[in-house]
Amino acid sequence: MDQQANERSDGEADLVGRIAAGDRHAFETLYRSYFSRLTRFLHRMTRNAATIEEIVDDTMLVVWQRAATFDGSCKLSTWVFAIAYRKACKALHGLDEPLDAFPDTWEGAEDEQPEWRFEQQRLGHALDAALAALPLEQRAAFQLTFYHDMSYAEIADIMECPVNTIKTRLFHARRRLALQLGRQLEGRI
């Protein structure tokens, strides 16, 4: 796993180097590889697809313009998500969008049992609703941990706060989610 991560990191460092030199093809590769992750991350902050795409574009434009300043002191994903988080906070400041019902996007493994998939789907929907009720900082920390598999150090870099703050935010988020989900979680442990 470490070897895979290192290879990915080397590949991304190479891409950034080419982007810094003005290689638009390299930029497209990076843009497309981050598009899904960034839109899913931003989807927890706003349900407006046009706004999400706009924030992604703003984020990636910064990457294009400042690729030469990326010094490799953190992962590229940490740098990109940090830019996206700041852009999102700025764009969504004061914006209070209602939570809309949204189509099911969960795609489980094909070989899972139908009942298990149904239960997971049900939990996924309940989680979406519960997450939407969390404060933005707790929501962002939660999804970077559970849906983007980031370490607490990376999340602290992205959100520009101490590691302990991230742990505390997530601890509170878990308590609130447990309260809100209540019965949906019964029988899962």
Added chain:
Amino acid sequence: MSLDETFSAEHRVAQEALPWMANATLDTGEEERLRAHLRGCARCRDELALLQAVRAAGPGPGSGPAPGCDPDRAWARMQQRLDQPQSAPMPGILARWRARIAANDRSWLRGAVALQCCLIAVLAALLVRPDRGQDADMAYRGLGASAPVQTGIVVVFRPDTPERELRRIVRASGARLAGGPTAADAWLLDGGDTAAVLARLRAEPAVELAEPLGAGARP
């Protein structure tokens, strides 16, 4: 620290670290410590199982874009932005000021003229301001001029005037003894209204001479 407290502290640390155990991003040392705790803590094991279920219920790292988002459409728009001429980077504050000064920027000139006017007004006010409260000693004096002579009165008493009478005369004059006797048996008095003091002194039969001293003295 008791065993209970040790466990409690360990439990709290474990609880905080569980989400990163679930996403497998803890470093080896942390993971080993947490695994050791999990072996003896059913509550943390249950919590970890729950977090793993929550993680599995959400979109994983390999999932597609958010609903309604289209990478092709977004990339096409991005390309248009890349083709637009980029605005020049913002120069630093020193460079901006240098440019403004060099360009004789109107707003800068207006500010400078206003500042000059204020300065002139302040200087003019200082010039016409009377020397209120200024000590007379602080008044202008040429370098060659001596310090102003202190005003006073020179008094010569009759030689046979007793000391007691002398004291009475000085007290009654309203002045006070400032010096003397000189080689000519003169005494120096000061204080009080010079003219009134002189008049009182000259009225005394024991006073042979009473004359004012100083710049403003008029015999």
